[in-house]
Amino acid sequence: MGISVDTFFLKPGGQGTLQAQIQQMIAEGILSGRFHVGEKLPSSRKLAAHLGVSRITVTLAYTELLANDYLTAKGRSGYYVSQNAPVPPKYTPVQRSEETVNWDAALARRFSDGDFLAKPPDWREYSYPFIYGQADRTLFDHANWRLCAVRALGHKDFDSLTGDYVDQDDPLLIEFIARHTLPRRGIAARPEEILITLGAQNALWLTSRILLGHGRKAAIEDPSYYALHELMRCSDASMTPLRVDKDGLPPESIPDGTDVIYTTPSHQCPTTATMPVARRHDLLKRARELDAMIVEDDYEFEMAFLGAPSPALKSLDKDGRVVYVGSFSKSLFPGLRLGYMVGSEPFIREARALRSLVFRHPPGHIQRTAAYFLSLGHYDAQIRRMSKALMQRRKTIEDAIEANGLTVAGRGVFGGSSMWMKAPDHVDTAELAKTLQNQSVHIEPGAAFFSGPDRPRNYYRLGYSSISADRIPAGIERVAAVIRAC
Amino acid sequence: MGISVDTFFLKPGGQGTLQAQIQQMIAEGILSGRFHVGEKLPSSRKLAAHLGVSRITVTLAYTELLANDYLTAKGRSGYYVSQNAPVPPKYTPVQRSEETVNWDAALARRFSDGDFLAKPPDWREYSYPFIYGQADRTLFDHANWRLCAVRALGHKDFDSLTGDYVDQDDPLLIEFIARHTLPRRGIAARPEEILITLGAQNALWLTSRILLGHGRKAAIEDPSYYALHELMRCSDASMTPLRVDKDGLPPESIPDGTDVIYTTPSHQCPTTATMPVARRHDLLKRARELDAMIVEDDYEFEMAFLGAPSPALKSLDKDGRVVYVGSFSKSLFPGLRLGYMVGSEPFIREARALRSLVFRHPPGHIQRTAAYFLSLGHYDAQIRRMSKALMQRRKTIEDAIEANGLTVAGRGVFGGSSMWMKAPDHVDTAELAKTLQNQSVHIEPGAAFFSGPDRPRNYYRLGYSSISADRIPAGIERVAAVIRAC
Known part of the structure; x- marks a missing residue:
């Protein structure tokens, strides 16, 4: 029996070349057990027309799968899932009933209640990412x-x-x-x-x-x-x-x-x-x-x-x-x-x-x-390129900080990629960060850096290694506006 | 002042393309402080002749260094070490006098007295490497x-x-x-x-x-x-x-x-x-x-x-x-x-x-x-390729073991990549391994796998994942010969 051409879809925004995507689609069909040994693949012409890609792309994907022994070719009649193709799992996974482990007793040590600085995973989508320690696409070689x-x-x-x-x-x-x-x-x-x-x-x-x-x-x-x-x-x-x-x-x-x-x-x-x-x-x-x-x-x-x-x-x-x-x-x-x-x-x-x-x-x-x-x-060339950009950003952020009346608590005398900032005593920068998040601004609240029960809550860090200089002034304005409103 | 062409040497057996080697040589000269800002590089013609490479190779290396701002070009007069090139270290490293740390007190825990299985770093040079768990160049895709x-x-x-x-x-x-x-x-x-x-x-x-x-x-x-x-x-x-x-x-x-x-x-x-x-x-x-x-x-x-x-x-x-x-x-x-x-x-x-x-x-x-x-x-294609080769090697090693009268202590029923072997009681396989090393045979002594003070010393492991099938019989013969002579 032939595998219907209708079971093939290119995912929108799929990764890799079209050839790789087609190859992956077929390999996964075989590995997951959807396609069985001896089944005939659609002809390259048919699959190409169905997916809207060129025929040579499909042929190249088939050839690669042939080399890997997922498919065999039978003269002019086409491509089939190979006898030697990997077989899908034989075992039916156990349905877990209630777990009986007493975890309080089983875990000799716990590590999961630590104090980590939460970085939003989608920080690259922020308009004003004053994030620290991430790679800048525009500067990395x-x-x-x-x-x-x-x-x-x-x-x-x-x-x-x-x-x-x-x-x-x-x-x-x-x-x-x-x-x-x-x-x-x-x-x-x-x-x-x-x-x-x-x-x-x-x-x-x-x-x-x-x-x-x-x-x-x-x-x-x-x-x-x-x-x-x-x-x-x-x-x-x-x-x-x-x-x-x-x-x-x-x-x-x-x-x-x-x-x-x-x-x-x-x-x-x-x-x-x-x-x-x-x-x-x-x-x-x-x-x-x-x-x-x-x-x-x-x-x-x-x-x-x-x-x-x-x-x-x-x-x-x-x-x-x-x-x-x-x-x-x-x-x-x-x-x-x-x-x-x-x-x-x-x-x-x-x-x-x-x-x-x-x-x-x-x-x-x-x-x-x-x-x-x-x-x-x-490496050295990259450091110099980064340093030039950071110098410009540093000047821009210092100017913007001054223009907006914000308070610097520490700035690296030789350079660096962040400013250590102090908000007025009554400001909780964890709350500040949350409010700014809704305005597409990311800042780092400072409390996690301090030790002990009475941590100051009014410090924050502004990283400038992942924000372009032209974005900085508007970002700082938003920080200042929210602090004033606190 | 110009940098003399005589300071340039291509290392015999150097890695990477000739262009990369030349680029690296110049970058290292600058980074180490041997070449100074403003110094003139030899002309591409001269350096090419000196190194015995084509002129375009040198020119391409220079162009790359230009892009990285290690060099500047001054019209027709040639290439110079750039003003922006990285500068060599400013500090003279301290000559350490006697170290004063009391290491017995300083180290809270020690980890360095563990029992690791020594793998000779040059095992690829062995004629008969019955080594376990290393990649086989001929099988890896x-x-x-x-x-x-x-x-x-x-x-x-x-x-x-x-x-x-x-x-x-x-x-x-x-x-x-x-x-x-x-x-x-x-x-x-x-x-x-x-x-x-x-x-x-x-x-x-x-x-x-x-x-x-x-x-x-x-x-x-x-x-x-x-x-x-x-x-x-x-x-x-x-x-x-x-x-x-x-x-x-x-x-x-x-x-x-x-x-x-x-x-x-x-x-x-x-x-x-x-x-x-x-x-x-x-x-x-x-x-x-x-x-x-x-x-x-x-x-x-x-x-x-x-x-x-x-x-x-x-x-x-x-x-x-x-x-x-x-x-x-x-x-x-x-x-x-x-x-x-x-x-x-x-x-x-x-x-x-x-x-x-x-x-x-x-x-x-x-x-x-x-x-x-x-x-x-x-991955699956590779596993199948490896499995085919391992099956052949397994058959060969079992035949050779039997032909030479060696004793198997364990063999994987579904496959695997090693045989667990037992030598006569009086044989210390650590000594056996040493003797075999001189004959370009690597085997793994078994004592390290056992616990406690009275570890059996007469077991050994023969890996067959990094030795080709045609080498196996002669290797096993050598193992058997040395055991007989013990």
């Missing part, structure tokens, strides 16, 4: 990234694509980071002192598992990167939040008994403060007194369009007590999930073993693609 | 994987490539797994019951963090997947190894008080035993008595070339107490780092939150590439 990815898919790179590195990384990427990226932050590191991570989040998590645990004491900045609170909570360590000032974390506020200090000296998150060099030396001295480790999250150092960034804290560290965390999420794109950490060998050895236990290694293909993108100079 | 990856790099997929999914996954991949992959194992699952992981290792780790902890009791098979021992050790739970028989894990041996049971019912690792359906029901019954969770590692079900695989244990689970773990590492390639887990919603909710904390999500691009590869039918 997609064409060259694609070329590098294709190169990394080549036959020469088959092993780096498919191989199990066990606990190792792509040597090309490690070499580039050691020779070119780290020296710009004043850091000298050997390959065995560097580990590739799945983004900075993954690096911070690894430090929390290795350096913290029951009975340990961590000090974090207040306010700080919101995901850090959840990391600390899950580490079983006790945590002291330390209020930052205009120069970042005050070393003298770090209490005795502290084992690990989490800090963002070059660009405090979220206040954007830069720690002066003298204070950095004091911080290292205080850590030495305590015999404490320091985890330095050096995010966004690349976005330095107003002045040179300070050298990393790690560059001043003679003791080997600083673990440095870098990321390509902001400068490339967050979906890449690629970062790195630098530390003394005894630390990196543990981090490497733990990473291996948890997921082995970041996929080889993305490591190799990044290595090419970096070593061909595309 | 590299061309179509590449096409799918390129499609997933397209403009339409920009968001899935670059976006931060936070705690979500690629909806296309989830949909395919729910609609096509799981029904073949008899499993019905909604999207919120599925989580994509960085390989099966990552899924197993997530279960250990969520279901285990201090005071909990785990039961594992003995022997079992070697990395499971390390997972158990790091979970702080107590662990009971249970000796498997020819039907896998005996349910009656599971002690009272057990909280979580780790099992490989369809294809016991490493003995390859398949658990009969009656015992599966007994296992579920025993778990219900104990109110215990079961983690089912359903590896290699795709490699069923001798008979249909049994439906998954999860397909019989009405209670919601089975967490199912699947992987694409064996059927695609391990460097992909892609697997998935299926469980009741309360469990997957925690796994999703923990994954988000640890690394957010597997990179969007690899998820989308896999979704295309699966939905276009390439």
Whole structure:
């Protein structure tokens, strides 16, 4: 029996070429059991006419399915579902009755009640997306990234694509980071002192598992990167939040008994403060007194369009007590999930073993693609392109903020991609964000960055890495109008 | 001043096109500070002659660097390092003096003393690689994987490539797994019951963090997947190894008080035993008595070339107490780092939150590439191609084993990609493996799969997924010869 041409539909807005869509439609029909072994496909002429595509498109899709042994061709009589085509499932799935697991008892630990900053999944549809840390389509060098990815898919790179590195990384990427990226932050590191991570989040998590645990004491900045609170909570360590000032974390506020200090000296998150060099030396001295480790999250150092960034804290560290965390999420794109950490060998050895236990290694293909993108100079070119655009946006947002009488609580002196803002005391910025959402404006409420029960609720963050300069003034006007009406 | 043509060398065996190599060489010269702003590059004619390449190759490399603003062109006088080119590091890296960290105190937990199965990094050079779980160049459909990856790099997929999914996954991949992959194992699952992981290792780790902890009791098979021992050790739970028989894990041996049971019912690792359906029901019954969770590692079900695989244990689970773990590492390639887990919603909710904390999500691009590869039918075509080859290799290896008088301890009844072997009692297979290494034969010693102090040392595993059939007989002869000489 022939398969009726009427069972074929091209989905409106379907993805991929027409040929790929047709091929997929037939493969899915076979895999789902709708089309059976020996059934005859419509002729290419008929199917092409039905779908309104050219006949060669259908023929090419059939040829591909022939090569994959989904179809067989019988002389002139046409195409049939192959004897060797995959068979649909044999088992009837069980209808679940009542589940009997006592989940309160079964779950040894809970992770799902954390405090995450909600990003609307449709933020790209917003007219005024003051969102932080997402890729800007207009700035990312997609064409060259694609070329590098294709190169990394080549036959020469088959092993780096498919191989199990066990606990190792792509040597090309490690070499580039050691020779070119780290020296710009004043850091000298050997390959065995560097580990590739799945983004900075993954690096911070690894430090929390290795350096913290029951009975340990961590000090974090207040306010700080919101995901850090959840990391600390899950580490079983006790945590002291330390209020930052205009120069970042005050070393003298770090209490005795502290084992690990989490800090963002070059660009405090979220206040954007830069720690002066003298204070950095004091911080290292205080850590030495305590015999404490320091985890330095050096995010966004690349976005330095107003002045040179300070050298990393790690560059001043003679003791080997600083673990440095870098990321390509902001400068490339967050979906890449690629970062790195630098530390003394005894630390990196543990981090490497733990990473291996948890997921082995970041996929080889993305490591190799990044290595090419970096070593061909595309990365630096992209940073400069981004920096130019961010500089213009920064000027525009500062002007608009001033013109509308809004209050800046922190702005990165060397650049960055966000402004830390303060609304009047009576304004709850979570409510503000909700109201603005209805006006197609996205802002980030600040409460999640603070620790403890009495979090200030009147701060907010304005990211300018995903909004074009010409949109900024109207967006800021709307923010100001809603604040005035509060 | 001009940059001398003599400072340019093409590395022998360098990767990528000649144009890319030249571009990279110049970009690295600038990034490392060897070439300075305003310096003149050699003319394309001169550099081409020096390197022995065509002039157009050099010109194209220069043009690309011009576009990236590394170089500027001044009329007819040539190419110069651009004013806007990235600047080399400003800071002199600190020379580390003695490190002062007390690492014994600083490290809260240690992970680096685990028991990993050493795979020689150069195993592809071996004449007889009886290695397990690596990609076979001759069987993997590299061309179509590449096409799918390129499609997933397209403009339409920009968001899935670059976006931060936070705690979500690629909806296309989830949909395919729910609609096509799981029904073949008899499993019905909604999207919120599925989580994509960085390989099966990552899924197993997530279960250990969520279901285990201090005071909990785990039961594992003995022997079992070697990395499971390390997972158990790091979970702080107590662990009971249970000796498997020819039907896998005996349910009656599971002690009272057990909280979580780790099992490989369809294809016991490493003995390859398949658990009969009656015992599966007994296992579920025993778990219900104990109110215990079961983690089912359903590896290699795709490699069923001798008979249909049994439906998954999860397909019989009405209670919601089975967490199912699947992987694409064996059927695609391990460097992909892609697997998935299926469980009741309360469990997957925690796994999703923990994954988000640890690394957010597997990179969007690899998820989308896999979704295309699966939905276009390439995956099933590949499985059938692999199965054909594995069937031939299996027959060859069984014949060779018999001809050489070696002893099989377990062989997968429906297929698989390895044989579980037993040498005479006095043979230490770790020593055997070392001796064979000098003869270009790789085998896997079996002791790492066993638990406890008195591990049998005379078992070994022969993988046949990365050795061609024509190599197998000579390889087995060498194994047999060395065992006879022991």
